[in-house]
Amino acid sequence: MSVVEQEVQESCDRIGAWLRAHAEGERPVRSAATEVSVDAVEREMGAALPADLVALWRHEGMPVDYWLPPEYGSALQEPDEAIDTRTIMLAVADQDPGDPMWPDRFTPALLPIAMDGGGDSLVVDLRPGEHHGAVFFWDHEVWGLEEPLWPSVAAMLADVADALETGGPALTWHAARGGGLRPCVPIVHSSNEFGGWQVPEPS
Numbered sequence: 001m002s003v004v005e006q007e008v009q010e011s012c013d014r015i016g017a018w019l020r021a022h023a024e025g026e027r028p029v030r031s032a033a034t035e036v037s038v039d040a041v042e043r044e045m046g047a048a049l050p051a052d053l054v055a056l057w058r059h060e061g062m063p064v065d066y067w068l069p070p071e072y073g074s075a076l077q078e079p080d081e082a083i084d085t086r087t088i089m090l091a092v093a094d095q096d097p098g099d100p101m102w103p104d105r106f107t108p109a110l111l112p113i114a115m116d117g118g119g120d121s122l123v124v125d126l127r128p129g130e131h132h133g134a135v136f137f138w139d140h141e142v143w144g145l146e147e148p149l150w151p152s153v154a155a156m157l158a159d160v161a162d163a164l165e166t167g168g169p170a171l172t173w174h175a176a177r178g179g180g181l182r183p184c185v186p187i188v189h190s191s192n193e194f195g196g197w198q199v200p201e202p203s
Contacts, residue, residue: 004154008055011157012062018164019063022194028064030078033057037079044083045111047126050133052154053113066116066196068160069170070137070149070181073196074114074122085112085121089138104144112138113153124153137181147179169200 001009020027038057042049056062057079066073077085086108093106107127114122119140125131125148134148135156149171150156163170169183187195 002051004051005055007154008052008157009059011154011161012056012059014161015067015157015164016061016063018161019067019194022188022192024191024193029061030064030076032060033079041079041083041111044086045109045126047109049111049126050124050153052133052152052157053111053124056113056153056157067194068114068122068156069163069184069197071184071197071199072116072118074116074120076114077112082112085115086110089121089140092140093143106138106143110136110138122149122156146181147174147177149174149179149181164194170197 016029038049038054056076062076064075066075068074068076089106089110089112090108096105109125109127110123111126112121112123113135121138121140123136123138125134125136125145131148131151133152135150135153136145136148138145150159150173155173159170159173162168164186167185167188169185171179171181171183174181175183182199184197184199187198189195
């Protein structure tokens, strides 16, 4: 197992354990993605996927609910769901009458990996360059990429695990780079159940 794969496994185990401890009853989980399904994404993208994303998808038992920040939460998608979402987002971009070279349009090198309940998503950038493998927030109404939320999927998982365990904020790296999404903290209800993410009130 590579260092990256080990880091992903450790973060996923921490996230899963914390969420199981903060749930009413059994928390539904995902099965590990098959090699065939991951290979299908790579063929569709025409490029190898980051090792940390593959390790996340191949991890057994990740929760199916909205445990990823930012606010309102996002749910992890399986490989085939990611391709379906990407296909829809590319079709929406193609229907726009604007300039097809507009830099804020959704492009084929972006891969959605999680969706919130309102149509926004977390996407991994597979374009060559500084942000290859970084995770961005994609607003389906206000197109374009701002600062990355995290420099990698592994960093995303470690940040979420730390925030859940400590009750501290996630997205501080993004905020320190001048990103527009504010750090958010996990909500724990009086019943000890996880309730998503919120931006803390100013003190």
